[in-house]
Amino acid sequence: MTEIKTIAVLKGDYIGPEIMAAGLAVLAAVTKNTTFQYRLVALPFGGDGIDQAGDPLPAATLAQAQASDAILLSAIGGPKWDQAPKRPEQGLLALRAALGLYANIRPTRISDALVARSPLKPELARQTDFVIVRELTSGAYFGEPRVLAETYAIDTMAYQVSEISRIMHKGFRLAQRRRQHVTIVDKSNVLATSKLWRRVAREVAQDYPAVTVDYTYVDAMAMGIIARPATFDVIITPNLFGDILSDEAAQITGSIGQIPSMSIGESGPALYEPIHGSAPDIAGQGIANPMSMIHTVAMMLSESFGEKQLAQRVTAAVAQAIAAQVVTPDMGGQATTEAVTQYIVAAVTQPA
Ligand code: ATP
Ligand code: MG
8 A cells, every 4th residue: 555645735825825726736637546645734834824823833833744744835925914923934944943954955957948038148048957055044044143233233154063064965965866066155265154164065075086076155156157057066055145146046047936946854854845935916916927836846746755757747747838838927928827737737647
């Protein structure tokens, strides 16, 4: 008897639920008549958590998410909760911390059909295929003390060797499955944490003799992503730099409305989410691009459940929709969320 996987569904806010519905429709379609069996558990979270349970991360949501095999999250937050005592985003920080999700993984690839929309020259765009591995639970966003006074403010950037070492191993292991190249990002000409970052990277690199390594300052890296994107395979970066570089990387793909990400820890369920926000400006209009969530579903099938072929069918179906120009306005088309979803559902249902 096959095991039934449990997927926690945190449906999100504003366009969140619109694209979640699309992702789940594609999940249902691609797994139909296969051995992959799952059940969905919908849990209040983010703004929806505040509305339903008075908390962006209700205790019951955390407990059930922890007990699941994977967590599917859609974009959260928005102006509705600007005055709330706790912001929806605090729920996400708390969830990542509670699950120990210290590595955020974002693939950056430009599908042939999107090359024309990329701000890069076509020949550069076509060769772009890298993954950013961003440290997620430490560094400048979490260091203490943190002070905001009238005439001064303090943030603290701090890293433990153990925190650096584990993210390095994640990145190097990922490189072994790819093109065997790692780029270490830091600012070690100035920052102490970056000097430590580089030292630990050199030590960890010894364990992976087949992987070649480059060391790059973050400012040079910001240029590199635009000027020579094809030279990167796996990029390992501290939290703050990774936040900035991954938004830059998203821009060169032609639309943020189609990019997934995953966050993983040492054990326990991984969390899958589109990289973009809840886009309040277009919510309720039926024009949100569902491809981000559909790619997110593919990533979950592949990485948490080892269903590479199902994932491949989903990605191929998305590519087919793009090639047929069945795309939403953010990608230059006129299709609705519903039309794009139906096209992709039909494409994954077709016998291979
Ligand atoms: P956050 O602070 O939550 O990251 P943001 O202000 O950075 O939000 P996003 O919501 O990430 O903004 O995206 C910026 C804009 O891109 C949105 O306002 C929206 O117009 C567009 N956008 C984002 N995601 C999508 C999508 N899936 N489909 C269509 N347009 C999108
Ligand atoms: Mg943003």
